[in-house]
Amino acid sequence: MGPVVDAVVFDLDGVIVDSEPVWEEVRRAYVATHGGTWQPDTQRRLMGMSTGEWARYLSGELGVRRSAEQVADEVVREMARRYKEHVPLIDGADDVVRRLAARWTLGLASSSPTRLIAAALEATGLTAAFATTLSTEETERGKPAPDVYLTVARHLGVDATRCVAVEDSSNGVRSAAAAGMRVVAVPHLSYPLDRDAAGLAAVTLGSIGELSPELVEGLG
Numbered sequence: 001m002g003p004v005v006d007a008v009v010f011d012l013d014g015v016i017v018d019s020e021p022v023w024e025e026v027r028r029a030y031v032a033t034h035g036g037t038w039q040p041d042t043q044r045r046l047m048g049m050s051t052g053e054w055a056r057y058l059s060g061e062l063g064v065r066r067s068a069e070q071v072a073d074e075v076v077r078e079m080a081r082r083y084k085e086h087v088p089l090i091d092g093a094d095d096v097v098r099r100l101a102a103r104w105t106l107g108l109a110s111s112s113p114t115r116l117i118a119a120a121l122e123a124t125g126l127t128a129a130f131a132t133t134l135s136t137e138e139t140e141r142g143k144p145a146p147d148v149y150l151t152v153a154r155h156l157g158v159d160a161t162r163c164v165a166v167e168d169s170s171n172g173v174r175s176a177a178a179a180g181m182r183v184v185a186v187p188h189l190s191y192p193l194d195r196d197a198a199g200l201a202a203v204t205l206g207s208i209g210e211l212s213p214e215l216v217e218g219l220g
Contacts, residue, residue, distance in 0.1 A: 001149070003181055004103070004162065004220030005104065005160045005163070005164050005182075005217065005220045006104070006156075006158040006162040007104055007105045007106065007131075007153070007162070007163045007164075008104045008105075008107050008163065008165075008166065008197075008216060009058045009106070009107040009108070009149060009152050009153070009156075009164070009165045009166070009176070009181065009214050010095045010097065010106065010107070010109070010116060010162050010165075010193070011108075011109060011110060011165070011166060011168045012108055012110040013110065013111065013112055014047075014090075014144040014168030014186075014188050015090070015166050015167065015168050016090060016094075016124065017087055017090060017093075017095065017120050017124070018088040018089075018090050019079075019120070020043075020147055020168075020169075020190070021088075022041070022082055022088060023078065023079065024043050024048070026075060026078050026082065027046065027054075027058065027075055028070070030058070030074065030075055032036075034063045034065050036062040036064035036065075037062055037063055038065045038114045039062070042062065043082075043191070044191065045057070045076060046169070047111075047141070047169040047171055047172075047191065048111050048142055048144060048169050048171025048172050048196045049109065049111060049142045049143075049144055049171075049216060050135075050136035050137055050141070051072050051076065051111075051113045051135075052072065052137070052138070052142075053134070054143050056067070057073040058071050059071050072113075076115065079116055080116060080119055082121060083116065083123060086110065086159075087120050087124060088124035088198060089123075090125050090208055090209075091208075091209070092128055093124075093196070095187065095209075096208050096209065097126055098126075098190050100101075100211070101130075102193040102217070103216075105131045105212050106129055106130045106131060106178070107130060107131060107134070107152040107155070107156050107163075108121075108134065108152070109136075109148040109151075110133070110135055110136070110148075110167070111135070111136045111172075112135060114122055114135045114137055114138070117130075117135055118133075120138070121133070129155055131155075132152060132155040132182070133153050134155065135148075137189050138151075139151055142171075142172075143169075143172050143174045144171040144178065145175060145178070146175055146180075147175075149163075149165060149178075149179035150179045160179045160180045160181055161180040162201070164181060164182050164184060164216050165179075165181040165183045165184070166183075166184045166211065167184070167201075168184055168187055168188050168194050169183070169187075169188075169193075169197075170194040170196075172198075173185050173197040173198075173201055174196075174200060177201075182202040182219045183200060183201045183202055184201065184202065184204075184211060184215070184216075184219070185197075185201035185203070185210050186205045186206075186211070187204065203215065
């Protein structure tokens with residue numbers, strides 16, 4: 001009988017790197033530059049979408065005068081440039097990841113494109129901590145669908161129901177819960193969880209620093 005928790009799967013944006021405000025700034029400026037109109041609920045809608053999904057949304061729904069392919073390429077290029085200058089690591093997140101990596105196999109399930117995942121992990125020195133990383137670029141559907149979490153569990157060779165997921169956004173929490181994982185929610189102060197998503201989390205923390213091995217074991 002092994003441990004009840006076989007693996008821990010992290011989200012990247014908003015959990016390890018405080019990138020949501022950077023994404024918002026970059027995409028907002030891009031929409032304005034290319035003749036689109038940013039809506040009051042745009043940022044909340046975009047959180048968790050895969051690259052293809054948000055690129056189509058900016059191009060179609062927000063009226064940006066560029067194809068979805070151009071949108072994705074140009075926005076991601078600007079994000080990569082920002083990351084080269086500075087990756088906004090969330091205070092203490094790297095320590096938490098290393099502490100958990102000493103006890104469990106770790107996976108990463110991110111809505112960021114593959115090249116940005118690589119850039120962020122390299123800049124934070126966390127590449128080796130994760131046994132597998134996956135972008136929703138490589139799954140059929142982005143979050144809130146469970147595809148990315150189910151695929152990461154499969155790559156790790158573990159049952160999704162024996163995994164703990166660490167998420168910050170409503171769509172991320174929905175995605176991990178739909179995959180059957182126990183979810184630790186660490187909501188961003190600027191983007192609080194919707195009520196239904198808050199109800200799906202096994203535990204909600206005020207900051208990533210509160211995520212201890214003892215807490216993870218307690219979820220078993």
